[in-house]
Amino acid sequence: MTDLGAIAVGTVLTIPAVAAALLALLPDDRTTARLNVLATLMTFAAAAVLFVERPAPGRYLIVDDLNVVFIVLSTFVGVTTSVFSGSYIAHELETGRLTPAYLRFYHAMYQTLMFGMNLALLSNNVGLMWVAVELATLTTVLMVGIYRTPAALEAAWKYFLLGSVGIALALFGTILVYLAAHSVVGEGLDAMAWNVLVERAQAFDPALLNLSFVFLLLGYGTKVGLVPLHAWLPDAHAEGPTPISAVLSGLLLNVALFAVLRFKSIMSANPAALAPGPLMVALGLLSAMFAAFMLYRRHDIKRMFAYSSIEHMGIITFAFGMGGPLANFAGLLHMTMHSLTKSAIFFCVGHIAQVKGTQQMSEIRGLTVSHPVLGWSLALGVVAIVGLPPMGIFMSEFLIVTSTFARAPALAVLLGLSILVALGALLLRLNGLAFGEPLGSDRPATASFVPIFAHLGLVVVAGIWLPPVLVAWFQHVAALLS
Amino acid sequence: MDQLALDVAHLFAGGLVLVSFMLLYQDRMTGIVNTFALHALVVSLSVAWQAYIQHAPHLYITAAIALVVKAFVIPLALHQIIVRLGIHRTIEPVVGVGLTMLAGIGLVALSVMVMLPITATAGTLAREDLAFALSVVLLGLLMMISRRNAVSQVIGFMSIENGLILAATGAKGMPLVVEISVAFSILIALIVIGVFLFRIRERFETVDIHELHEYRGEQP
Numbered sequence: 056m057t058d059l060g061a062i063a064v065g066t067v068l069t070i071p072a073v074a075a076a077l078l079a080l081l082p083d084d085r086t087t088a089r090l091n092v093l094a095t096l097m098t099f100a101a102a103a104v105l106f107v108e109r110p111a112p113g114r115y116l117i118v119d120d121l122n123v124v125f126i127v128l129s130t131f132v133g134v135t136t137s138v139f140s141g142s143y144i145a146h147e148l149e150t151g152r153l154t155p156a157y158l159r160f161y162h163a164m165y166q167t168l169m170f171g172m173n174l175a176l177l178s179n180n181v182g183l184m185w186v187a188v189e190l191a192t193l194t195t196v197l198m199v200g201i202y203r204t205p206a207a208l209e210a211a212w213k214y215f216l217l218g219s220v221g222i223a224l225a226l227f228g229t230i231l232v233y234l235a236a237h238s239v240v241g242e243g244l245d246a247m248a249w250n251v252l253v254e255r256a257q258a259f260d261p262a263l264l265n266l267s268f269v270f271l272l273l274g275y276g277t278k279v280g281l282v283p284l285h286a287w288l289p290d291a292h293a294e295g296p297t298p299i300s301a302v303l304s305g306l307l308l309n310v311a312l313f314a315v316l317r318f319k320s321i322m323s324a325n326p327a328a329l330a331p332g333p334l335m336v337a338l339g340l341l342s343a344m345f346a347a348f349m350l351y352r353r354h355d356i357k358r359m360f361a362y363s364s365i366e367h368m369g370i371i372t373f374a375f376g377m378g379g380p381l382a383n384f385a386g387l388l389h390m391t392m393h394s395l396t397k398s399a400i401f402f403c404v405g406h407i408a409q410v411k412g413t414q415q416m417s418e419i420r421g422l423t424v425s426h427p428v429l430g431w432s433l434a435l436g437v438v439a440i441v442g443l444p445p446m447g448i449f450m451s452e453f454l455i456v457t458s459t460f461a462r463a464p465a466l467a468v469l470l471g472l473s474i475l476v477a478l479g480a481l482l483l484r485l486n487g488l489a490f491g492e493p494l495g496s497d498r499p500a501t502a503s504f505v506p507i508f509a510h511l512g513l514v515v516v517a518g519i520w521l522p523p524v525l526v527a528w529f530q531h532v533a534a535l536l537s
Numbered sequence: 538m539d540q541l542a543l544d545v546a547h548l549f550a551g552g553l554v555l556v557s558f559m560l561l562y563q564d565r566m567t568g569i570v571n572t573f574a575l576h577a578l579v580v581s582l583s584v585a586w587q588a589y590i591q592h593a594p595h596l597y598i599t600a601a602i603a604l605v606v607k608a609f610v611i612p613l614a615l616h617q618i619i620v621r622l623g624i625h626r627t628i629e630p631v632v633g634v635g636l637t638m639l640a641g642i643g644l645v646a647l648s649v650m651v652m653l654p655i656t657a658t659a660g661t662l663a664r665e666d667l668a669f670a671l672s673v674v675l676l677g678l679l680m681m682i683s684r685r686n687a688v689s690q691v692i693g694f695m696s697i698e699n700g701l702i703l704a705a706t707g708a709k710g711m712p713l714v715v716e717i718s719v720a721f722s723i724l725i726a727l728i729v730i731g732v733f734l735f736r737i738r739e740r741f742e743t744v745d746i747h748e749l750h751e752y753r754g755e756q757p
Binding site: 182216219220226227230242243247260262263 | 655674678681690694701712
């Protein structure tokens with residue numbers, strides 16, 4: 056029955072759109088935060104249906120094995136982040152950092168962002184996907200600047216400029232893909248549809264495809280936060296509201312990476328075209344190494360975890376660049392685990408920064424003593440993110456490094472080194488943050504711990520036992536990608 | 538295709554590159570905005586001509602959007618902002634004008650050398666249009682990095698969008714989705730920009746990005 060799938064796809068897109076309009080119109084009180092949670096929850100439920108039932112590919116929208124993983128992950132993190140956002144924003148209203156009018160704007164933008172990301176993931180059209188990614192970028196730009204402090208404005212401006220240059224390069228690449236396709240497929244919508252493009256890619260002009268991939272990798276790579284196009288990322292994470300940092304790291308970077316993967320599969324389908332792998336391996340490795348060393352010099356807690364996101368996106372890009380069933384499997388797993396862990400860390404960090412009234416790490420100390428739950432959750436999150444066993448990230452990093460060792464030992468050594476360097480930096484900082492004599496305010500945090508526990512719980516469970524269904528699913532997708 | 542039709546198309550596309558160069562050496566705010574209006578006018582003429590020779594009536598919509606929004610509405614709004622903020626004074630480029638122009642010439646040569654060989658199969662029209670479009674995009678990027686001022690960076694970005702429209706219309710039969718999206722994105726971009734300019738005004742009484750840099754989140 057394809058009807059149910061079609062309804063689910065429609066729901067995944069319409070709920071955020073309607074909720075955005077509703078939240079923009081409704082007067083501001085506590086119910087809006089609940090409505091926000093409700094809308095994301097319904098979107099998640101509809102997305103979960105797609106696992107079972109999926110519609111036939113349409114001209115504009117498609118659900119296939121690859122994007123369903125991304126959609127379910129991103130709607131899930133959307134739900135937990137909206138729960139976290141409820142308690143976070145309530146505190147911001149109390150302290151007067153945000154006014155009720157901005158709250159209304161914030162919630163509307165949150166749903167618009169969800170709509171943009173879902174549309175980008177579901178689109179079967181390179182042009183439509185581009186529009187959706189641009190929409191998601193613009194909403195996050197507005198949210199990063201929402202505090203209107205000089206630093207927030209600087210961050211939003213930088214993000215806006217770099218993001219729009221990236222998106223412009225990506226559009227140029229998209230036009231080149233259409234040019235390569237239209238002499239084979241013919242004019243019109245078919246020449247921009249994913250399923251058609253991948254099917255007929257072997258007949259495309261390889262030179263045009265090569266050039267288009269360079270533009271697309273640089274363009275969407277800016278949004279992934281690959282070095283040397285990463286400059287916007289730490290500022291945007293540090294200066295925006297923390298729920299947005301969580302969504303940026305956990306979801307938006309994945310969406311951009313998803314776009315790169317889609318184009319990579321077009322490239323791989325054409326034997327005469329440049330192999331996309333080495334380019335991605337090079338950029339990924341550069342990002343991982345650069346970010347790992349930059350971690351040592353951070354003073355701002357959110358900025359530090361932003362650099363850690365650059366490092367992990369580098370590792371994931373590296374894994375997909377290496378290709379092959381094992382590396383792709385590890386890349387998918389790592390992406391999922393990183394989304395869950397990093398957003399959990401940002402949930403902790405958001406509450407910590409609110410309680411302590413600062414983001415400077417030198418002014419935060421002894422969290423496990425003053426705020427045991429938050430402190431230990433942060434410690435657990437950091438232990439997970441640096442890739443210590445038995446967490447899920449340990450498993451995926453282990454798979455990436457070992458599978459690389461078998462094929463290119465030198466690269467594996469470099470990657471392993473950057474993982475170790477990052478581990479050292481983060482554990483060093485964690486020691487200062489979590490242990491020792493408490494420093495700063497010790498008033499209790501009005502936090503919602505459910506999202507943190509849900510994410511960290513999933514990461515721990517995934518490290519110990521991955522359900523066979525999930526393994527089979529990831530293996531299937533990984534095989535599709537290679 | 539008719540030789541004259543091709544020649545006129547190239548005239549407009551080449552004209553757009555020329556206006557991009559003019560943008561590079563403007564040293565007054567009003568001059569930059571007026572030159573951008575000319576840029577938008579040329580792009581709308583070019584798109585209208587493509588609509589005529591490709592018999593693609595939907596492209597006239599794109600041309601009309603470019604003409605109304607980018608050649609009139611946005612420049613007028615920017616003039617308003619400039620008057621209100623009192624920033625008619627000359628603006629200081631990061632690099633000298635001569636050097637910027639030389640770099641621009643280099644970029645045009647680069648895009649011609651990159652695009653012409655690989656688009657041999659794409660048809661004469663698309664081929665040269667793409668080379669010109671890439672030049673306009675690269676010149677827009679150059680403008681964004683060679684100016685410190687927020688308004689000229691925004692104009693640099695919009696000239697990049699013009700280059701993208703040129704490329705999209707040169708690709709024959711490209712579905713409407715993209716044209717509308719480009720126009721749409723510019724509108725959204727303008728909203729963002731408007732919000733930003735006024736917020737920046739509230740905080741700094743200036744739109745010089747250089748002053749924003751003093752508020753970097755982190756000192757080394």
